[in-house]
Amino acid sequence: MSAPQESFLVSCAKDAAVGGLIALALFSLMIGMQADVATGLGGQLGITYRWGAVGIAVAVVFAGRLLLNLFVWKADTPVTRTLGSFIPKASSVVGLGKYAMPIFLVLAVVLPFLLTYWLGSRGSRQYLDLAILVTTYVMLGWGLNIVVGLAGLLDLGYVAFYAVGAYSYALLAQYFGFSFWVCLPLAGILAAFWGIILGFPVLRLRGDYLAIVTLAFGEIIRVVLLNWYEFTGGPDGITGIPRPSFFGIEFERGEGGFADVFGLEYSSIHRIIFLYYLILIMALVTNFVTMRLRKLPIGRAWEALREDEIACRSLGINTTNTKLTAFALGAMFGGFAGSFFATRQGFISPESFTFIESAVILAIVVLGGLGSQIGVVIAAVVMIGGFEFFRGLEEYRMLVFGLLMVVIMVWRPRGLISVRRPSIALSGGKASVISADLVQEGHG
Amino acid sequence: MSTSQPLLDVRDVVTHYGKIVALRGVDLSVASGEIVTLIGANGAGKSTLMMTICGSPKATSGQVYFDGEEITGLPTHEIMRKSIAQSPEGRRIFPRMSVMENLIMGAETASNADVDGSLQRVFDLFPRLKERQNQRGGTLSGGEQQMLAIARALMSKPRLLLLDEPSLGLAPLIVKQIFDAIRDLNQGDGLTVFLVEQNAYHALKLAHRGYVMVNGKITMSGTGKELLARDDVKAAYLEGGAH
Numbered sequence A: 001m002s003a004p005q006e007s008f009l010v011s012c013a014k015d016a017a018v019g020g021l022i023a024l025a026l027f028s029l030m031i032g033m034q035a036d037v038a039t040g041l042g043g044q045l046g047i048t049y050r051w052g053a054v055g056i057a058v059a060v061v062f063a064g065r066l067l068l069n070l071f072v073w074k075a076d077t078p079v080t081r082t083l084g085s086f087i088p089k090a091s092s093v094v095g096l097g098k099y100a101m102p103i104f105l106v107l108a109v110v111l112p113f114l115l116t117y118w119l120g121s122r123g124s125r126q127y128l129d130l131a132i133l134v135t136t137y138v139m140l141g142w143g144l145n146i147v148v149g150l151a152g153l154l155d156l157g158y159v160a161f162y163a164v165g166a167y168s169y170a171l172l173a174q175y176f177g178f179s180f181w182v183c184l185p186l187a188g189i190l191a192a193f194w195g196i197i198l199g200f201p202v203l204r205l206r207g208d209y210l211a212i213v214t215l216a217f218g219e220i221i222r223v224v225l226l227n228w229y230e231f232t233g234g235p236d237g238i239t240g241i242p243r244p245s246f247f248g249i250e251f252e253r254g255e256g257g258f259a260d261v262f263g264l265e266y267s268s269i270h271r272i273i274f275l276y277y278l279i280l281i282m283a284l285v286t287n288f289v290t291m292r293l294r295k296l297p298i299g300r301a302w303e304a305l306r307e308d309e310i311a312c313r314s315l316g317i318n319t320t321n322t323k324l325t326a327f328a329l330g331a332m333f334g335g336f337a338g339s340f341f342a343t344r345q346g347f348i349s350p351e352s353f354t355f356i357e358s359a360v361i362l363a364i365v366v367l368g369g370l371g372s373q374i375g376v377v378i379a380a381v382v383m384i385g386g387f388e389f390f391r392g393l394e395e396y397r398m399l400v401f402g403l404l405m406v407v408i409m410v411w412r413p414r415g416l417i418s419v420r421r422p423s424i425a426l427s428g429g430k431a432s433v434i435s436a437d438l439v440q441e442g443h444g
Numbered sequence B: 001m002s003t004s005q006p007l008l009d010v011r012d013v014v015t016h017y018g019k020i021v022a023l024r025g026v027d028l029s030v031a032s033g034e035i036v037t038l039i040g041a042n043g044a045g046k047s048t049l050m051m052t053i054c055g056s057p058k059a060t061s062g063q064v065y066f067d068g069e070e071i072t073g074l075p076t077h078e079i080m081r082k083s084i085a086q087s088p089e090g091r092r093i094f095p096r097m098s099v100m101e102n103l104i105m106g107a108e109t110a111s112n113a114d115v116d117g118s119l120q121r122v123f124d125l126f127p128r129l130k131e132r133q134n135q136r137g138g139t140l141s142g143g144e145q146q147m148l149a150i151a152r153a154l155m156s157k158p159r160l161l162l163l164d165e166p167s168l169g170l171a172p173l174i175v176k177q178i179f180d181a182i183r184d185l186n187q188g189d190g191l192t193v194f195l196v197e198q199n200a201y202h203a204l205k206l207a208h209r210g211y212v213m214v215n216g217k218i219t220m221s222g223t224g225k226e227l228l229a230r231d232d233v234k235a236a237y238l239e240g241g242a243h
Helices: A002-030 A051-073 A079-086 A096-150 A159-176 A180-199 A207-227 A269-294 A297-307 A309-314 A319-345 A355-368 A373-411 B046-053 B099-108 B115-125 B127-131 B142-154 B172-189 B200-206 B224-229 B231-237
Strands: A033-037 A045-049 B008-017 B020-030 B035-040 B061-066 B084-087 B160-164 B192-197 B209-214 B217-223
Touching: A002 A051, A096 A269, A096 A297, A096 A319, A096 A355, A096 A373, A159 A180, A159 A207, A159 A319, A159 A355, A180 A207, A180 A319, A207 A355, A269 A297, A269 A319, A269 A373, A297 A309, A297 A319, A297 B099, A309 A319, A309 B084, A355 A373, B008 B046, B020 B035, B020 B046, B020 B217, B035 B046, B035 B172, B035 B200, B046 B160, B046 B192, B084 B142, B099 B115, B099 B142, B115 B127, B115 B142, B115 B172, B127 B142, B142 B160, B142 B172, B172 B192, B172 B200, B192 B200, B200 B224, B200 B231, B209 B224, B217 B224, B224 B231
Parallel strands: B035 B192, B035 B209, B084 B160, B160 B192
Antiparallel strands: A033 A045, B008 B020, B008 B061, B209 B217
């Protein structure tokens, strides 16, 4: 009875000890010795020894491995399985969309009033700013969802269209003095145009190859913006981008301002609330258009294209047009979001449009579940909200963040909401949702 | 049955994959109302011919006529909108879309005014699909997927149905069901069928006429019965095939 028990413990401890020794060998160099300018040696390069840190690192490895051995790898009933059973199955969240959508919507609409009521206009500003940021990413996620989730075209350069939209508005306002409301559609059209420009050369590419080209495209746009100093201001960016007006009424103190016209006491929070509703409406329009298109032939053609391109062609679908419309529409919504970004910040520079932005937007779409609209909302709230929430952890923030993504992808490999509701069913027939639990293909 | 002008006419078609010649001058015709089969070994060029008719890859020389109109240089999607439907090799259904969505995709680009009628017809033909209409395509069995692929092609109400190896990887009983359905479509609806097959015995038994392809050239042709009776066909394609 006790013999196998003991050998189990011993074997776990042995394994952990081996892990600890390897960690010691690695960390004694990697952590234990730090090359820096030693004081008192006339500025020469010296080595500082940090054996305490090595000790901690080795202890963490030893303890971690021991615990994993005891409870996961060698245990009869791994803890992960028990934990895994607490995670809802994809089929059980089928009804979630039905209830979550209206709840999210009502919450989103009343949010500014709740915040100002509880926290006052000063205290709520920070949270409203965060809400605006999250909603911007929700909109970008929904836009990218058309390209990646529906049409299945892996786009790593989505931020390029965000940048095109932002710069379109900034430059049109700067050179021609156009207002936000004139520029918004123009920015969308210009971004869609660039979407088609990107679409043409990549028509024959799919998967990894497409990803590389779109990645390059994203970088090209950023590098051009950075280097075309005379036109875009290069790294200095563009400052003094005009704020949006409430249909011609400016958010200013005094005569004719928003507060004056509506008989309110002037507060800077009015503009923030207005911006929040602006992006909320823009995001909802994106969602509405996408949901409608999914039920139309073009939307079904996107999904069919994602599933099988050859079959699409055998059914007489023009794959060229299908791909280009997906790129153009996705890009257009990116452009809208971009011009909103420009007007909110009042200042843009190429630094806001780096690859990491594309990666974050793509991560939102993938974590949320490709093609799922509500999944994008949840993922954006978790990711962008989490980004801010973990700000207190400082340099460990990215660590926590990365860990979170790994955990989600291990437990829900097809994203948080991985069910897909058919866009059509025979009248009278029950349109059952197609759950990922039924078939785990594993590929996106 | 057949008019003076064949529905599908392939004249001296040569097709290359890069520098490799896949078809070396193929002549073939399918009259309206016929079932014509093309048999041959792996790599003979059967599927290439099928794909060339659909415009992908395009023929290097020679012409393809459909209903008297030359379709050789047209883009694939335009050819496939001309009352030609194809059930591609390997079925290629849309795995994450429901059976119903798969079928609707078949009717999407065609000017089929009677989608409900077509739907009724394919459900009559393959009752299994009706039972599974809300299931996703990827969860169907191989045989059901093949039924779905054929049904999807039929949704455009085609005059000519191109079938590329519908018996691939299916149990004999299912193959029989599929071939019965093809016969039913031909006799009941007057559908013209061009069938590419490796399963020579069943294909030749079903077809009015057959062609044998070797190395990118048609080497024999005749009625299904004639070809079945020939010793060289038996030796090359029917060894142990008669199950």
